[in-house]
Amino acid sequence: MPKFSQLTSANVRTKRPSAQAAPAVAAVAPAAPPSDKNLENLGFKVSADFNREFRTRAFTEGKKLNELLFAAFDAYKAANP
Numbered sequence: 001m002p003k004f005s006q007l008t009s010a011n012v013r014t015k016r017p018s019a020q021a022a023p024a025v026a027a028v029a030p031a032a033p034p035s036d037k038n039l040e041n042l043g044f045k046v047s048a049d050f051n052r053e054f055r056t057r058a059f060t061e062g063k064k065l066n067e068l069l070f071a072a073f074d075a076y077k078a079a080n081p
Contacts, residue, residue: 039066054068
């Protein structure tokens with residue numbers, strides 16, 4: 001398994017925001033993430049671009065990767081009841 005270097009503002013490329021606005025999503029109070037003791041591995045592959053963008057977003061928001069995944073899934077569930 002490849003090792004990843006820590007993301008810092010010096011080695012992260014940022015994309016300019018697109019002219020297209022993101023769709024409006026109702027604000028949802030995120031569910032409390034489970035404690036680290038109750039977590040299980042979730043393994044799947046994503047493209048290198050998605051991986052970089054996901055890690056960058058988590059870093060810029062000061063979240064762990066799993067916290068960003070929990071928030072994204074909560075927003076998805078709220079938009080697709």
